[in-house]
Amino acid sequence: MAYSREYPTILLGVILLFWFVKPTLAFGAGNIAGISSIEGQNWRHGDIEDALLKVMMARAVGGKRFDKLMVSRVYFGNWLRDYSQAIDVGTVKSVSAEAIRLLLCVLGFITFGYGSKEFEVTADRLGCYRPEDHIDNPKDYAENEDARQYHRALRGPVNEEVELAIDPETGMKNYIANENIGIMTSAAHCRKLFTDAIELGRRYGRSGNKDDLYECLRLIGTGLHYYFAHSNYIELALIEMGEQDVFPHVGRNTKISLEGANDEVYPIVTGTFGGVDFLHSVTGEVSDKLIQSEIQDLENTLEQSKNSDLSYLRELLDKIPDGLIGSDKKNKVNEIQDNANAAQMEQTSISPKETEEFTRQVQDIFRQIMPAIEYHDDLLKSISEAVSRIPILPKIIEQLEEQLSLFVFQVIAPFVIPVIEQIKNELATGATEIIESSKNEQHIVFEDDDASDPTHSMLSKDHFTNILNEVAGRAASKVVSWSVPQLMEAIDDEGVDVDRVLNKIIYGVLHHPAQRNMGPDGADEGRRLIYGIVEEWWNDMGRGQQEDYRRKLSREGVENGENHREGEKDCGHGCGGRVEGEEELC
Structure with a gap:
């Protein structure tokens, strides 16, 4: 994920290492224990990948259901995609990318129980931060410098007129899914990942080379990133259901005319990144004390093992x-x-x-x-x-x-x-400075009626505390169970038109809810399934809970942080939360 400030990324290599110590992200590393009282209500990437356990693998792979180890091989791709953000401008300017990879190698070993062969965190597999990997809004990335001067694989400056414009045919920002204007979009990136995965799966069917199979699974995991936690899709779906007071996370004047919509609609957007967004997304906590204690936890673990x-x-x-x-x-x-x-x-x-x-x-x-x-x-x-x-x-x-x-x-x-x-000694920036640098960015969509670039921390449903985390997780799980069988079928049938299969999957997921009954090559099937998940979740509520959610999801409710569960800690979300020892963010 991108950050418009460079210094928070210096923290990343060390902070990331501790999701396994104190996991806080609903779409973070790992999954929730089956005996947990929150299973099915709060979601992590690992939980969503567990939907694969009910899916049949391609006949070329044996035709059996995914087992735990095969799921881990898929999840490794998604895990790498999350942690690739560690290799970004601030990191490579201040700390060797190889040092960050070393720490992630240790974390990978702890997370998966293996750290070599198909589970090795190589430089090529890890890559670096790319906005399209995370469906991120690239606005102001790297302070609009050319990040390639620091690492050749990072992206160049943002062309705001092209990338941040709203596609009038889809109602989404161009950087999400417009494959017709010559820019790298999340849709195009996903298409390449899945195309390569299908080819590797077919090659495995011909040769039996397990390296091809494992790489196929990793690429599928890399492509299974979760649109619903990072966009305003859920809010716009609720508005489509008649909940007009739900805040869409864009300014009042951003409505557009869109084919398939009964009235003008707000566009689909994802979030931008500043310092607070970085900390919200990666750690769920901005306290220096916590960061230092987690670093100490790792050192203690290693120290205790030395002898x-x-x-x-x-x-x-x-x-x-x-x-x-x-x-x-x-x-x-x-x-x-x-x-x-x-x-x-x-x-x-x-x-x-x-x-x-x-x-x-x-x-x-x-x-x-x-x-x-x-x-x-x-x-x-x-x-x-x-x-x-x-x-x-x-x-x-x-x-x-x-x-x-x-x-x-x-x-x-x-x-x-x-x-x-050595890396700890480079951590010179405190939480206060990070918060102050990003405070103004958090409220742009409340203060500017023409704004359509909200911050990730305001928009995302990554955290357990967000009242939309559950429905975003349900939607993402449905995507896995709907899309992966189609990829397995494409592996088995070499006569199938791969682009048509991928059109159905990609545009079945990346869409505006107002166009749920439309879509190329059968994409409307996925759209209706996903919209149906949101509809079912909302209709299953009692009237009292619906009324409570209407208030919390309103413009005023979101601005006051009421869309996060009362009494549960979620510091750093940028609205109303308090950081220990600091003033309120809003």
Whole structure:
């Protein structure tokens, strides 16, 4: 996600590492435990990906339902897409992109339980921040500098007249889905991702090369990003249902005439990014104290693992028959540890400000830690494949997983902790400055009747506290269960017109609710399904709750922050929230 201020991105590499410690985002990393009382009401990306468990894979892939590991391979693509934002102007100006990738490599290992092969956070897979990846409004990106001077893969300056204009045929901002005016849109980006995924799936069907399959799944996950949490679609759908007092997150004078609409309608938009938006989206909290405590949590985890006793790991490995994993793999623990200890003694401290030298140092660190991660992954996969055949294994697999993870942390801690410390020393900007820099941007759609570029923090439904989080999650889950089977069918049928399939999927999702009964190549099917989710959610409410939501979703309600649940902490949303030790934002 983009930020119009550079300095918040300096924080990103470290802050992001802690979603697994204190997950706060409804569309953030991970998913919600099945026993949780909020499951089905609050949504994260992982929960939405779990909809795949009910979907059949292509016949070329076996024709069975997605299992947990296959879902993880899909979710890895979506996870990478979220974290690619770590590589942005502020980061690469102040901290090596390789250092950020190192921290994300550790986070990926913790999140997925694997960190090599198809789960490795490579530079190519991670990429960098691109607005079209997140359906972001690129207005004022990089303070309108050419960001490519800092990283060749970042985007150039924004052409506001073209990119930010409203497409009169679709009622959406051009950067979302207008593929006819020569700019990179989210629709065009998604088309490429899914086209490549279909080709890789077909190639796997011909060759059986699992690398093609895993890359296919990753690209599908990358393409499954959630329009409804980042746009004003839900609000405009409610207005279509007759709820005229719902605030559309754009100015009063922005209505347009649109084919299929009974009256003039507000346009579909997504949010822009300033400092508060960054913190809202990534952390859900702008307190420096929290940020520092989370950094400390990671350091504590690694510190506690530095001197772990590996005797229990060796004992567990001895219980596994040599014919299953081989004696060489059992003995490799000592070899990896000895090599890491020797490398650690030669390690020197280099300042992140010495960019080239620091980058080389981090690349050396990758070479030292990856053997431990690869060993962990290979061993666990070998054992997992044999669990059903070896009766003793189910009894020790859980302990072995835990001990192998401790072993990996023991190896990587001496290398990673100094990098964290070095990046921490670069964190010079406090929450107050970030808030002050973005305060004026938060209220533009309330103060300017012609404004159509709201901020992400005002618009998004990412957080649990937002009363529209649940319905946005339901809509996103429906997208997964509707679109993925069509991709699987396209993989199996090489005679199908891929562009027509993708027209149906892309424009079945990216649309204005006033055009729910229209769309190319059958896209109206998806549009009606999605609109129906919002309609069902609203109609299932009692009259008293509807009246309460009308008030909270009104112009005044949103401006006062009432669209976030009372009594639940959601600092940084830019309206009415209070940051510990700070004045009110509004």
